Amino acid sequence: MTSKTIAEIVRREIENFVRERGIEIDVPVPEKPKNLQYGELCSDVPFKLSRHLQKPPEKIACELAERLQWLNPEPIGGFVNFKIPVKVSAKFLSRFQTLDILCGKRVLCEFLSANPTGPLHVGHGRIAAVGNAIANIFKFCGAEVDREFYINDAGEQIEKLGMSICGEGDQYKGEYINEIREILKNKAGSYKFAEKDFSNIGFMASQIILEHIIKRTIDRFGIYFDSFVSEREMQKYLRESLEIVKPYTYEQGGALFLKTTDFGDDKDRVLIKSNGDPTYFLNDCAYHLFKLKRGYDILVEVWGADHHGYVKRIETFLRLAKFSGEFKVRLVQMVNLIKDGKPIQMSKREGTYITLDELIDEVGVDAAKFIYLTKSVDTHLDFDVDLAKKKTTENPVYYVQYTHARVCSLFKEAESRNLLEGYEEWKKQDPWSGFEEDERKILGLCSIFPDEVIKAYNLIEPSVITSYLIDLASEYHSFYQRKRILVEDARVRFSRLFVSEVVRKTVRSGLELLGVSAPEKM
RNA sequence: GUGCCUGUAGUUCAGAGGAAGAACGCUGGACUCCGGAUCCAGAGGUCGUGGGUUCAAAUCCCACCAGGCACACCA
DSSP: OOOOOOHHHHHHHHHHHHTTTTOOOOOOOOBBSSGGOOOSSEHHHHHHHHHHHSOOHHHHHHHHHHGGGGGGEEEETTTEEEEOOOHHHHTTTOOOOOOTTTTTOEEEEEOOOOOSSSBBBBHHHHHHHHHHHHHHHHHHHHHHHEEEEEEOSSSSSHHHHHHHHHSSOOSSSSSSHHHHHHHHHHTTOOGGGTOOOOHHHHHHHHHHHIIIIIIIHHHHHOOOOOOEEEGGGGGHHHHHHHHHGGEEEEEEEEEEOOGGGGGGGGSOOOEOTSSSOOOHHHHHHHHHHHHTTTTTTTTEEEEEEEGGGGGGHHHHHHHHTTOOEEEEEEEOOOEEEEEEEEEEEOOOTTSOOOBBBHHHHOHHHHHHHHHHHHHOOSEEEEEHHHHHHHHHGSHHHHHHHHHHHHHHHHHHHHTTTTTTTTHHHHHHHHSSSOOOOHHHHHHHHHHHHHHHHHHHHHHTTTTHHHHHHHHHHHHHHHHHHHHHHHHHHHHHHHHHHHHHHHHHHHHHHHHHTTTTOOOOOO
């Protein structure tokens, strides 16, 4: 039932090779070499065995190569490079949809969770794109994934929003504040402005912002959530949360503290303020209790980097609540907008920020997502607005999408010229010979796609997929330029069409993981 | 001051201890052809600095330098 990836199968063979020599070391999964001229997979274990075996790595590499003849190995120094033969890669080419390494696991992926006090800005866009891709990657690995948005619709910020709506404060600025004020004023009878019930007005405003601004942008950005959970509704878990943490709390100055320092935090944290209100932290404990109650095996959190101090606190609560599953937090670094060569100072309160909607207007959904996912999550992202506006066609997303469109168009052309006749039969008969080196190379690269997804999962890093797709697109464009595909000789034609078809499917699967469309025409 | 992230080509960045890479920009080229949104070639590097671990360090550890973020009875 388990279907192993090609790299995992090779790893096991290498492991056997190592064990037979009586050595117990971790055998890493062979990887895609940085430079593709070395092949599609590469192992460096001969280096690691050298000391144990008292032999030069070169010699061990030759022995290992001998053992793995079926993979067309090339020992070079202490490396063994593999140029995967077509016969081998063919067995792995159909696995573009799912893996089973997380089979049976239930995963909750919480991301975005933007405050419902204003429109989404470009920083949110990055978290949305990353969270969405991470959820897709977990799903690809076989997990059952739920995507969740936590609505921070309680607390002081809502009251401040209410004040801004009433024109009493200047916490939140921007055109949308005026628009919401008009909407609420027209809803006669639902409340009275005169009473200055800021918290109620703010809550109503937050609902409008969520429904009519945030959700609309989310839809437009091509992202969906299985559930939206309201902070207010977590009240019902407050008492139970408090029971869980009770043994580790103390009172001081009328407030209730949790001894998070016992769990590695640098100071104790307040659960209940001296005025009796719960803190955001306590509400969040309640929210996480609600997560636990739903029986997930893995909790994935995609948060902005400004929440990093918060990880320890939630970890503490989960430990006290005896959560036995995995808790994975991925912190997404900030986005700096660059305009006229200078960073733009963004402030939600001043209303001086670029919204995600504006960005989408400028560069489009696909380009925006792709740019967000090109950089590693740990890197501060400089998003050059001018560059994105002016030079959209130079964006790498088009480079990758073009591969897909090109193959689609190629097949249309082949069909219209009646050059596909016999292709399906050929695929069933003897398709694994007669491929040339550059065709073999591309098929080999496609066959390790699932291994790249596993790498992206292990690192929780969608940019692994982005880089892979750019590499693959580059190989195919280069191939396309060198070799004419719709040639007279049917056998040659079919093998080249087959390579093209496999590339198309792989690119499509990869783009799907990133949430980017794979157009048939551009 | 403390914690987290970052420092690689002119610029933006990939590089899970092993073989220095891409894109953009620059220079010069490519089929009367299946989509030129493509391809090929060239120039361009003390991997922030200094130590340490290792057969092997851009990668791990320590110190320093620089930038960003966070350090609330805000969320």
